[in-house]
Amino acid sequence: MANINEVAAAAGVSISTVSYALSGKRPVAADTRRRIEAAVQELGYSPNAGARMLAGRRTQIFALTEPLRKDTHAPTHMAFVLATAVAARRHDYDILLLTDEEAHAGMRRVAANGLVDAILVLDVAPEDPRVELARQISTPTVFIGIPNDNDGLVCVDLDFEAATAKAVDVLADAGHTSIGLIGQAETAYEMSNFPPRVRASFWAHAAERGVAAAYGTSGGKRVSRTVARAAAVRMIEDGATALVLHCAEEAQASILAELAERGLRVPDDISVISVGASFDTAALSTPVDSIPLLPEASCELAVELAVQALDDAAPEPGLRLIPPTYTPHGSIAPPAVRSEMSASVR
Amino acid sequence: MANINEVAAAAGVSISTVSYALSGKRPVAADTRRRIEAAVQELGYSPNAGARMLAGRRTQIFALTEPLRKDTHAPTHMAFVLATAVAARRHDYDILLLTDEEAHAGMRRVAANGLVDAILVLDVAPEDPRVELARQISTPTVFIGIPNDNDGLVCVDLDFEAATAKAVDVLADAGHTSIGLIGQAETAYEMSNFPPRVRASFWAHAAERGVAAAYGTSGGKRVSRTVARAAAVRMIEDGATALVLHCAEEAQASILAELAERGLRVPDDISVISVGASFDTAALSTPVDSIPLLPEASCELAVELAVQALDDAAPEPGLRLIPPTYTPHGSIAPPAVRSEMSASVR
DNA sequence: TTGAAAGCGCTACCAG
């Protein structure tokens, strides 16, 4: 691999001129630049990464720490990793992957040896050991997700509370007075940071709007189609006229199948809305209104904050909550007047 | 961050002694070493990554290229990434992630700027543009998966042909004379490298053993429980007494559910064996015999080959096929007699 | 058993 000296020699200039021509940090005569570019082309020159790290003050690498617990939802997680990598590249950064035990140990390591310029934290748990670590190291760190103790941290996430409140609002505004939330598998409420936020917001906002609220999980340790269906059935039998889905794609699909089997039409007989889904709810057997979790939004913002932290203005610590967006697909209507219900209304 | 000079000063030795004490590449007096280690501790010293890259001839980073197509099966893929990262760390290597378009462009880039010592290729397509690229660059490259044109490449993979043949053998040996293969979704046969190998081997080896063989997909563009079930039903009605499953976990689960609903017991009424599954087939509703795809096996070997390529003996180009293993879980038995079968099927 | 010093290839400052 050619180095900068060979390029300089071939172009008949000094190495500093080559460096400046490539970085653009100093004006270079058009003609000189052309000669340099020609030499670069011919020699297939690419500045050595290690030398740049040492001489410059940037490695152009971000670490991405992700414990990858057994219960991590793979498709969603993959979307986040992909979105992060793409966003990072747009800012000329590569992603170094720290998984498993390395999510913690490696985070300390790369902060100490200066391998990365900043660290992005994925797969955030409510009680996350990386929080304490982030406070100890000097490498800028951005959390994608919100740990319980987030004092002094930079965190990015969808505003799940607002998203959930919005879902409740939409249903309440349509006239529903009894709604149900199908949440995640039970373990998710301990392992992950956002499910509790959705559930709490659901209860709180339903009370605020004066609508009856029921809650059911979509599984125990793992997502279960059966458990999800059963929860939905129970709610409907208890009088719920609308469902808020905050669960895995397969659980949502399964619930829609159950509704169909029971001859319940969406939205005529029952309204459905999805909260925090990172897949396309319009592609379900019945398209479902969605207040989605968009990995791109969180990850792009996280990357931008990391880049900022390296530039001039280090971002203020604190939460960056991304405003929810609402995408209708015609799965919400006023509640049907069921025969049993009209009877009891009198 | 402290540097090697400060450590040397604190320990009262020269920087070269510090370097050697840490790398162990030269004997250091026990006492001297102690003083150095104390200084390292106290200062929290960690050798600068960029400087090591430049001075040494290793970056201690492997690139992992993964296009992450839309149809990539997320859980399986995640298992491969995880296994690769863990294996790499055991050899003191970090993983740089190249996804999406960067899977190709980034591969060229990091090879040119010397950011990585070797490249690991995941998510290999039958016609993969990274094949040509691998031939052009000088950075050692190991494919995890086998592209059609693999001349001169180092490739690692499960021996899918042998695995499939083994499955056919087990069933034939048990006395089955009509068996069916439920394969992947149709698109997988164009996008991915191993599904065609399984199918071809199935047909070829079934013919060799003189057993009737049927084949069905488990979906079109995406895996579909319905399509998978239908394929299984058709095969059984056509007289198959055993099924070979080479499909997603949900498809396998769904097929087992279908069998149960029809009152077909495994293995009394029908035998089932799983080929190339990277999940635990013993955890299905009915435990299923498995000839699994073990990501750890492939990824560890791939990492070892990459490490070797940097050491003394560069590995010979060629395929490294990992011998299949067979894990019985009691889902295979001799075929039921015809009259019983037709009775069961109704 | 240890030290001195020459780079590794680049960036960025200081001159001109």
Place this chain on the structure above:
DNA sequence: CTGGTAGCGCTTTCAA
């Protein structure tokens, strides 16, 4: 607009 050069922090000869 361009060149010379001092490091960046480490590894690794070469000497002692």
